[in-house]
Amino acid sequence: MDRVGDAFVWPFRDPQWLEKLAIIGLILLIPIVGAINAIGWMLATIDRLRAGEERLPPANFSYLGRGFELFVVFLVYGLGVLIVAAVFFVPALILLITQGSASGNTALALVGVALTMVAFAVTVIGYLGMYFVRPAVVLATLAGGIGGGLALDRVLRRVRESPINTLIAGLMLIAAGFIGGLGAYACFVGIIFTIPFSLAMEAWIIRSYELGATAPAPQEGLNVGHSTAPRR
Numbered sequence: 001m002d003r004v005g006d007a008f009v010w011p012f013r014d015p016q017w018l019e020k021l022a023i024i025g026l027i028l029l030i031p032i033v034g035a036i037n038a039i040g041w042m043l044a045t046i047d048r049l050r051a052g053e054e055r056l057p058p059a060n061f062s063y064l065g066r067g068f069e070l071f072v073v074f075l076v077y078g079l080g081v082l083i084v085a086a087v088f089f090v091p092a093l094i095l096l097i098t099q100g101s102a103s104g105n106t107a108l109a110l111v112g113v114a115l116t117m118v119a120f121a122v123t124v125i126g127y128l129g130m131y132f133v134r135p136a137v138v139l140a141t142l143a144g145g146i147g148g149g150l151a152l153d154r155v156l157r158r159v160r161e162s163p164i165n166t167l168i169a170g171l172m173l174i175a176a177g178f179i180g181g182l183g184a185y186a187c188f189v190g191i192i193f194t195i196p197f198s199l200a201m202e203a204w205i206i207r208s209y210e211l212g213a214t215a216p217a218p219q220e221g222l223n224v225g226h227s228t229a230p231r232r
Helices: 006-013 017-028 033-050 064-099 106-149 152-161 163-185 192-214
Strands: none
Touching: 006 017, 006 192, 017 033, 017 192, 033 064, 033 106, 033 192, 064 106, 064 152, 106 152, 106 163, 106 192, 152 163, 163 192
């Protein structure tokens, strides 16, 4: 793990990093279309890292087709978490509405509160958990399209085969997500740069996860900074 910090700095190795991040960030301002294109750009970044090239892909609209499949997969998993949470939240809402008045049953109202807390916990844990399975989901989608990404048994098998890599990659992706949201503190102007930067980080992390998972005898878990590209 001697190059773990490279996930945070490798985009700067591209002399045009600022221009590319800005263009992808501006495209991201377009609802849905921008997100799909950005996901495709991230996948193209993984392709470059696989080829040993530590340069960001060109920034344009050419990644819509590439990103659509993974966008659908992410959407399905996200909706799945919300549906599970709704199983608890809908009864909770009914109980709180019907039993929340002065004439209502206090015990049932407390059950409603408890179910609300369970629904909240399911949502938080579910979305945090998605960070840890995300590398496996991305790689499965790259290999098998939407069907591959939604083959939960295969995704979980990959996760179980490399638990340490999964843990480290998940924590790194949480950090990348935090960095992606930092731009919101600058009147949302900063997200033009921070979200594309976090996607570049994600590409590095996922490629490193792939390398760690296929290593014949890993000794230290995920080498988040490892790349096939020559050192400069």
